Amino acid sequence: MNSPCGEIKGVEYREEFVAVDKSVRLKVMAFRQSAAQDKSPVLFVAGWISSFSGWVPFIRALAGERDVYYLETREKESAIIENENLLEDDDFSIYQNAEDIIKVAEHFGLNCPQTIACGSSLGATSLLEAMKKGRLNVGSAFLVGPNSEFAAPRPLWWILSLPVCFYRPFTYFLKWYLRHFRVDAEKEPEQMERYKKMLKTVNPSRLKHSARSVILGKYQVWESIETIRVPVAVAYALSDKLHDLNNLLLIAKRLPCSKLNECPSNFYMHSEHLLADINALEQDIRTTTKNKHDRENHKITT
Incomplete structure (x- = not known):
């Protein structure tokens, strides 16, 4: 099977649709090294309306040196959903995303401390939800712009009650809104x-369910966030206006083992350059673990 980001030397690519419940199967793009590498595998979960094309430079670099599993959550067009008309807002919630992530991780043998969880925006928040109380038992996480909540101006709430047929035309307004209020189009044109x-x-119907769940449901990430005991890097860029900096800082403060990872731009956080930051996180963890073992061995011998 041809990779959606072109051939990568030494990498085998395949796609799989993983059943997360009786009526839903999620697309996972698996990039596997043909030879063993001394690098932790990555489970990657992208953001709300994020498409794979926006992550190609980063995924190519990442998959060039380690196994990568790119999961598309159930609001994406790629998800295979039977009897979709029977699903409700809660079926597209962050809590449901977390359950899906855990099932996919278990399916591929990734629910273990050897794995690095990586994601952005809604995907990053869903990973945090999955990691609470150690249910997603990964060894570390690298999260780009996780959201603590998904607020929208109250005057826009009426849009969430519109019939699905209005959502395609509404995207023109949404582009205008993003350009003028949520994205610095001059500094971050990409x-x-x-x-x-x-x-x-x-997918308008799925997007509507997902938006209603997090906005009208008033989701917040704070409950039990302190139970995430593994190292978490929170990446951000000062020029990225879409993700609230104060909330990012508070997320990092509330996580017991976190570090802030400032990046020069949103473009950087989607590029091959981000690989260096992930490698630095992995190396820091390995060094800390080695030093801890050395101290323990020294105590035993003395």
């Missing part, structure tokens, strides 16, 4: 271009 492309491929 970010705006990604959103324009993504909005052309969204």
Whole structure:
């Protein structure tokens, strides 16, 4: 099977649709090294309307040195859903995403401390929800712009009650809103271009369910966040206006083992350059673990 990001030397690619319940199967793109590598595998979960095309440079670099499993959550067009008309807002919630992530991780043998969880925006928040109380038992996480909540101006709430047929035309308003209020289109033109492309491929019905769940349901990440005991890097860029910096800082403060990872731009956080930051996180963890073992061995011998 041809990889959606082109051939990568030494990498075998395949796609699998994993059943997460009786009526839903989620697409996973698996990039596997043909030879053993001394690198932790990555389970990657992208953001709300994020498409794979926006992550190609980063995934190519990442998959060039380790196994990568790219999961598309159930609001994406790729999900296979039977009797979709019977599903409700809660079926597209972050809590449901967390359950799905855990099942996919178990399916591929990734629910273990050897795995690095990686994701952005809604995907990053869903990973945090899954990691609470150690249910997603990964060894560390690298999260780009996780959201503590998904607020929308109250005057726009009426849009969430519109029939699905209005959602395609509404994307024109959403592009205008993003450009003028949520994205610095001058400093981050690539970010705006990604959103324009993504909005052309969204599934309106699923997007509506997902938006209603997090906005009208008033989701917040704080409950039990202190139970996430593994190292978590929270990546952000000062030029990224879409993700609230104060909330990012508070997430990092509330996580027991976190570090802030400032990046020069949103473009950087979607590029091959981000690989260096993930490698640095992995090396820090290995060094800390080795030093801990050395101290314990020294105590035993003395």
